[in-house]
Amino acid sequence: MNKTLNQFGKTIDEVLKLKETSRTKLCEAISEGKWSIREIVGHLYYWDKFNLEKMVPLMVQDADLPKFPDHDQHNEEAMxxxxxxxxxxxxxxxxxxxxxxxxxxxxxxxxxxxxxxxGKRKFSGESFVKIFVKHDAHHLKQINEKLDS
Known part of the structure; x- marks a missing residue:
């Protein structure tokens, strides 16, 4: 799990680098009809907050954690x-x-x-984190494409 958690933690470094970017660039949409970098980071934060408060405390042997919230609704709540x-x-x-x-x-x-x-699928802490490592990668790609434009 260390390798996976290290990857998960690397997003912190990527996000901290954004402090060097102008507020204007961080607050403009990455493309028409899409979120801004500010909103993407907020979205990642809100999912972390959800996982920290609602999921991780229940991660014990044979537990059935709550299903993930409706993504669209959760994202709207985040904004x-x-x-x-x-x-x-x-x-x-x-x-x-x-x-x-x-x-x-x-x-x-x-x-x-x-x-x-x-669900029937059995998760470990590591397989759970891998979901969000992929999620991070998707959004970091969007952020970097915007910064490079």
Missing amino acids: TFLKDYSVETIIDNFVVTRKELSERLSSIDRDVRFTIGG
Whole structure:
């Protein structure tokens, strides 16, 4: 799990680099009808917050964790929750939450298996994190494409 958690933690470095980018660039849509970098980081933060509060505390042997929320609704809630936050605050909140989430995930015994939302698939802490490593990669690609444009 260390390798996976290291990858998960590397997103912190990528997000911290954004502090060197102008607020204007961080707040403009990455393309028409899409989120801004600010909103993407907020989206990542809101998922971390959800996992930290609702999922990780329940990760014990044979547990059935709640199903993931409807993605569209969850994302809409994230944007509402973050509307009054500055881009700097969102970045700082992401960093603090990602560090805490990584610490909590690292403390889950590697042999623990659980399901999500009544599903049959057994997850470990590591396979759970891999979902979000892929999610990070998708959004980091979007961010980097915007920064390179």
